[in-house]
Amino acid sequence: MESTVLKIEKFSAFFGENQVLKEVSLSIPQNRITAIMGPSGCGKTTLIRCINRMHELIPDARVSGKIFLDNEDIYATDPIIVRRQIGMVFQKPNPFPMMSIYDNVIAGYNLNGIRLAKDEKDRIVEESLRKAALWDEVKESLYRRGTFLSGGQQQRLCIARALAMGPAVLLLDEPTSALDPKATSHIEELIVQLKDTVSIVLVTHNMAQAARVSDFAAFVYLGELVEFGPSGRMFTAPKDKRTEAYLMGKFG
Amino acid sequence: MLSESSFRKILSAAGAFILLLLVAIFFSLLIASLPAIQSFGVRFLSSSTWDPVRSEFGAFSFLVGTLATSFLALLISVVFSIPISIYLGEYSAQGSTATFIKSMIELLAGVPSVIYGFCGLFLLAPLVRSLEMKLGAAPYGVGIFTASLVLSIMIIPYSASIGREVISLVPSDLKEAALSLGATRFEVIRKVILPYAGSGIVAGILLSLGRALGETMAVTMVIGNSNFIPKSIFSPANTLASVIANEFTEATGSLYLASLIELGLVLFIVTTVINLIGKLIIRRMGVGE
Amino acid sequence: MKEPSIRRRIIYDKVFKKIIILLTFCSILPMLFLLFFITSKGISVINWNFLTQLPKPVGEIGGGISNAIIGTLMLIGIGTAFSVPVGILAGIFLSENRKGTLASLTRLCVETLQGVPSIVIGIIAYIWLVVSMGSFSALSGGVALGLMMLPVIITATEQTLKLIPGSLKEASLALGVSYPRTILKVILPAGLSGIATGILLSIARVAGETAPLLFTAFGSPFMNLHVLKPINSLPLMIFNYATSPYPEWHTLAWGASFILIILVLALNLFTKVVTKRWKVQF
Numbered sequence: 001m002e003s004t005v006l007k008i009e010k011f012s013a014f015f016g017e018n019q020v021l022k023e024v025s026l027s028i029p030q031n032r033i034t035a036i037m038g039p040s041g042c043g044k045t046t047l048i049r050c051i052n053r054m055h056e057l058i059p060d061a062r063v064s065g066k067i068f069l070d071n072e073d074i075y076a077t078d079p080i081i082v083r084r085q086i087g088m089v090f091q092k093p094n095p096f097p098m099m100s101i102y103d104n105v106i107a108g109y110n111l112n113g114i115r116l117a118k119d120e121k122d123r124i125v126e127e128s129l130r131k132a133a134l135w136d137e138v139k140e141s142l143y144r145r146g147t148f149l150s151g152g153q154q155q156r157l158c159i160a161r162a163l164a165m166g167p168a169v170l171l172l173d174e175p176t177s178a179l180d181p182k183a184t185s186h187i188e189e190l191i192v193q194l195k196d197t198v199s200i201v202l203v204t205h206n207m208a209q210a211a212r213v214s215d216f217a218a219f220v221y222l223g224e225l226v227e228f229g230p231s232g233r234m235f236t237a238p239k240d241k242r243t244e245a246y247l248m249g250k251f252g
Numbered sequence: 253m254l255s256e257s258s259f260r261k262i263l264s265a266a267g268a269f270i271l272l273l274l275v276a277i278f279f280s281l282l283i284a285s286l287p288a289i290q291s292f293g294v295r296f297l298s299s300s301t302w303d304p305v306r307s308e309f310g311a312f313s314f315l316v317g318t319l320a321t322s323f324l325a326l327l328i329s330v331v332f333s334i335p336i337s338i339y340l341g342e343y344s345a346q347g348s349t350a351t352f353i354k355s356m357i358e359l360l361a362g363v364p365s366v367i368y369g370f371c372g373l374f375l376l377a378p379l380v381r382s383l384e385m386k387l388g389a390a391p392y393g394v395g396i397f398t399a400s401l402v403l404s405i406m407i408i409p410y411s412a413s414i415g416r417e418v419i420s421l422v423p424s425d426l427k428e429a430a431l432s433l434g435a436t437r438f439e440v441i442r443k444v445i446l447p448y449a450g451s452g453i454v455a456g457i458l459l460s461l462g463r464a465l466g467e468t469m470a471v472t473m474v475i476g477n478s479n480f481i482p483k484s485i486f487s488p489a490n491t492l493a494s495v496i497a498n499e500f501t502e503a504t505g506s507l508y509l510a511s512l513i514e515l516g517l518v519l520f521i522v523t524t525v526i527n528l529i530g531k532l533i534i535r536r537m538g539v540g541e
Numbered sequence: 542m543k544e545p546s547i548r549r550r551i552i553y554d555k556v557f558k559k560i561i562i563l564l565t566f567c568s569i570l571p572m573l574f575l576l577f578f579i580t581s582k583g584i585s586v587i588n589w590n591f592l593t594q595l596p597k598p599v600g601e602i603g604g605g606i607s608n609a610i611i612g613t614l615m616l617i618g619i620g621t622a623f624s625v626p627v628g629i630l631a632g633i634f635l636s637e638n639r640k641g642t643l644a645s646l647t648r649l650c651v652e653t654l655q656g657v658p659s660i661v662i663g664i665i666a667y668i669w670l671v672v673s674m675g676s677f678s679a680l681s682g683g684v685a686l687g688l689m690m691l692p693v694i695i696t697a698t699e700q701t702l703k704l705i706p707g708s709l710k711e712a713s714l715a716l717g718v719s720y721p722r723t724i725l726k727v728i729l730p731a732g733l734s735g736i737a738t739g740i741l742l743s744i745a746r747v748a749g750e751t752a753p754l755l756f757t758a759f760g761s762p763f764m765n766l767h768v769l770k771p772i773n774s775l776p777l778m779i780f781n782y783a784t785s786p787y788p789e790w791h792t793l794a795w796g797a798s799f800i801l802i803i804l805v806l807a808l809n810l811f812t813k814v815v816t817k818r819w820k821v822q823f
Contacts, residue, residue, distance in 0.1 A: 096709065359806070363572075369780070437557075468659060468660040496660050
């Protein structure tokens with residue numbers, strides 16, 4: 001029996017009058033990789049942005065319904081706390097350009113004014129970079145600015161930065177769509193290794209990637225959760241006609 | 253640390269502060285000019301009497317002085333700033349010569365006004381004096397002509413840089429279409445580029461005008477400080493700004509001071525209107541600042 | 542219809558280009574003349590005494606501009622202290638609020654303030670500070686300069702921050718960093734070079750200003766470090782000496798002009814260097 005880390009209950013999201021998510025109910029299993037798929041504009045990015053409460057930053061944005069992280073209603077908590085427990089990696093790598101690699105990894109602590117002893121910081125930086133499979137490549141240049149790294153390395157730096165906060169869930173918003181195939185496969189390997197540490201929600205429009213990497217998959221279409229289940233079954237014997245059509249490339 | 257809403261309130265307060273500042277500026281000028289507005293009313297703008305002894309004040313001579321120097325300066329500067337815009341925008345947009353010219357023009361804008369006045373007084377005025385002697389006019393050396401010359405040099409950079417930008421923004425496919433039809437470069441400039449960039453160039457000129465109207469020190473030092481309506485281009489005169497500069501600290505009596513401040517109010521309104529019209533045109537043309 | 546001959550059109554084209562080039566190069570001649578004259582007349586006056594002594598009464602040989610130099614620095618200091626905090630905050634406000642009534646009105650006011658003639662600013666500082674305090678002062682002069690620096694700093698801050706990609710803000714917010722901290726610790730540092738440029742440019746703008754000081758700082762023959770007393774400044778001194786009837790003072794004014802021009806040019810050069818070195822690539 002899978003234990004649940006995130007419970008989404010009848011969740012809807014709006015941009016002004018426009019309803020983008022329609023009463024989505026979903027249980028994200030712990031320590032597994034859950035892929036969220038669907039054609040562009042279906043609401044999958046909005047969904048994960050609601051999970052780490054970034055959606056509400058847009059003026060005119062509104063939500064209804066509940067999301068529970070380990071039984072705590074995240075909409076009843078301060079968003080800042082939620083975002084420390086639920087990390088996010090974006091489509092385009094966005095390391096802080098004026099900080100060194102070291103400072104980038106530890107940025108979550110520095111920016112929040114959390115003071116740590118130097119060896120504590122060193123430990124967190126090394127641990128996070130190791131988890132992100134970047135340590136060996138940057139350990140000699142920790143104090144240089146991160147902008148000389150390749151796209152794939154920058155993305156791993158962003159993953160390390162998110163992991164450093166010790167989140168329970170890591171949200172990945174199409175993390176490899178801006179990367180070349182080699183970097184993509186490195187990141188995919190990394191994601192699979194990470195699930196022991198953290199529960200992963202992966203938004204991707206790349207079906208092959210979802211099939212390779214995920215344990216569970218959800219198919220979202222026009223703001224509705226159409227189908228959810230173990231990936232093995234979803235990709236070979238989808239229950240819903242719409243899922244089948246999507247998987248056969250009939251839309252988006 | 254601050255909460256988000258307190259921080260946002262502080263930011264809005266900073267914005268509101270600027271708003272209040274400008275409102276306060278306008279009303280301070282208005283209130284301080286009240287004695288003069290109440291005594292003279294609209295006559296203030298049409299009367300050329302400026303008599304501190306009899307406490308009778310009128311702005312007309314200064315309006316004439318201001319408009320004469322500004323428009324003459326504008327005319328002279330345009331002869332140079334439009335060619336500069338065309339040169340830097342069309343003929344030579346890159347390269348070390350272009351960079352050199354651009355830096356020189358920027359420097360023109362950076363030289364303090366008082367230094368322009370100083371050089372105008374000691375270098376230009378003697379030249380103008382000999383010119384006046386040759387022409388049989390009274391050899392003041394200072395006056396509207398000298399002030400306009402100095403002013404024209406000072407305002408070249410403003411219209412030149414905006415003109416350059418709008419000219420360089422003319423889409424190259426339009427230019428190429430004209431060239432491919434067999435037009436010479438001169439014709440492309442005359443028939444395609446200038447009409448297209450026309451309103452932007454006008455905006456730049458308006459901005460130069462705004463600058464010229466408000467310019468004080470250089471003008472004060474070479475305009476000759478006369479409170480009478482200038483009779484010819486070589487006569488000494490005063491502008492709104494120069495009479496304030498010359499007489500403010502000597503002003504005795506509240507009506508005298510209020511009249512000077514009313515001159516400042518008029519200057520404020522005129523320059524604001526001209527500058528805003530210029531900026532509006534520029535924004536419509538989509539030129540990035 | 543008679544068509545102009547091709548040869549004629551080509552001649553017009555060539556002549557036009559020559560005229561344009563001629564007029565362009567002519568327009569930089571005044572600048573070159575000006576620099577040449579100030580240097581030739583001013584450089585002989587510069588010596589250690591000139592820079593460190595106070596002005597002497599008319600008729601006495603020598604004297605210097607030390608109080609004017611200190612005065613200029615003090616006035617710039619007061620102006621900066623007043624305009625930088627408010628200016629940067631207002632700039633952040635404008636860049637974080639692209640739409641909205643308050644923001645649009647504020648932008649309008651910034652543009653208006655930019656165009657206010659410097660002598661009118663002087664009148665305002667006079668009304669607000671000199672009248673209420675009963676005397677001319679460095680403070681009123683400094684505030685007048687600060688008012689002139691404000692729009693430059695606000696615009697530079699707003700433009701710089703607008704160029705910072707939104708992904709930076711998102712990255713910081715997604716880490717659970719609060720909005721105020723995100724702005725102050727991530728966005729502002731990323732825009733530092735542009736903001737510094739704005740501050741330096743505004744200083745260069747006011748360093749040579751005379752009109753706003755005529756009836757605020759007023760000028761003084763003495764050295765003054767007291768914020769509430771009148772104070773001298775380089776441009777004020779140049780104005781007073783140049784328009785005086787004494788040739789010795791004219792000479793001093795050339796020397797002071799030379800110093801002032803060097804100061805302004807150095808500031809502009811320094812600004813360009815700072816912009817290049819501190820620029821953050823995205």
